[in-house]
Amino acid sequence: MRLIAFYLPQFHPIPENDLWWGRGFTEWTNVTRAVPRFPGHRQPRLPADLGFYDLRLPEARQAQADLAAAYGIHGFCYHHYWFSGRRLLERPLEDVLASGQPRFPFCISWANENWTRRWDGSEDQLLMRQEYSDENDLRFIHDLVPALRDDRYIRVNGRPLLLVYYSTAMPDSRRTTAIWRERAHALGVGELYLVRAETHMLPDRLPDPRRLGFDAAVEFTPHATEFTDLRAQLLPADASFAGRMVDYGSLAKASLGRRAPAYPLHRTLVPDWDNTPRRKDYGALLVGSTPARYEAWLRGLADWTRHHHRGEEQLLFVNAWNEWGEGCCLEPDRRYGTQYLDALRAALERGAGPADALCAMPRWPTSLVSPPASVAAGI
DSSP: OEEEEEEOOOSSOOHHHHHHHOTTOOHHHHHHHOOOSSTTOOOOOOBOTTOSOOTTSHHHHHHHHHHHHHTTOOEEEEEEEEETTEEESOHHHHHHHHHOOSOOOEEEEEOOSOEEEGGGTEEEEEEEOOOOOHHHHHHHHHHHHHHHHSTTBOEETTEEEEEESOGGGSTTHHHHHHHHHHHHHHTTOOOOEEEEEEOSSOGGGOOOGGGGTOSEEEEOTTTTOOOOOOHHHHSOTTOSOOSEEEEHHHHHHHHHTOOOOSSOEEEEEOSOOBOHHHHGGGOEEEEOOOHHHHHHHHHHHHHHHHHHOOGGGOEEEESOSEEGGGTEEOSOBTTTBTHHHHHHHHHHHHOOOHHHHHHTOOOOOTTOSSOOTTOOOOO
């Protein structure tokens, strides 16, 4: 089984972010500005071992890969921002391709949403529009060829693994994927292994990815999950925080209880979630994440993956390696250090059945008024 962590490249300045968010903006800007939104809220969350890195530096990228490999992560899945040939945040991956370093597996997830001011609550302000056409379909796959041919690129039975974050935004995904497949063959890349992320849809309305032109689906937890908002139960009525609070244990139990669909599905879990650094009082967060609970959830999904997939199709995803602005990161922070990475390695080494994981996942009491310091963050 191969564990793949989603990877955010927004830890270096670019001209577009300077224009949209202020000179010198990176993801660290949101992280360091974060403040507690209610008593007991653990913000800001700050990095430990790797520090406030700049992804333009090869030393920073190498340190990330070394740390991930040491704890059993197989590779990174880079979010790829491509708009009709214009790329954003492309430098980290471009440098990885050009230099051949680090020698660490990777794949790509096309982040094909419109780029808006959603992060600061102004979703109606469009910054970059995603345009779809046959010409763009061809240009997209042509642009990916250097990555798809790289010997570090993650493959499934010899087929390069390519994810699409928001496939239902595509006007004709069957046509697009057919164009990609044909052109990949023509360019000598071979057959693609195309995977759609289960995003922007209710859990009971998720389509069979094969009907949309894909080979499989991947969860993008906490998307497409049902939850109960505990804010009214956990905070006083006059609290200024207007976001959502969701029990981590309940989310994990629901994940472990999901029945296998009729189509190929790759599972995903989160170590935590808290996007208040981006969304402030209108963010969302998970309550009650701990390394032990994360380990239990991971052990259950690893068991599920081994049971439902064979060979190189045994892929398991983690959201994410370094989404600091959403509070879902495996990189060490100043509170837990490497404990979530320790839990990850232990889960992969020990193995466990879903029943064991469920028993290890107690729910936080809903009578809690002020969440404890172990409260984690959300989307």
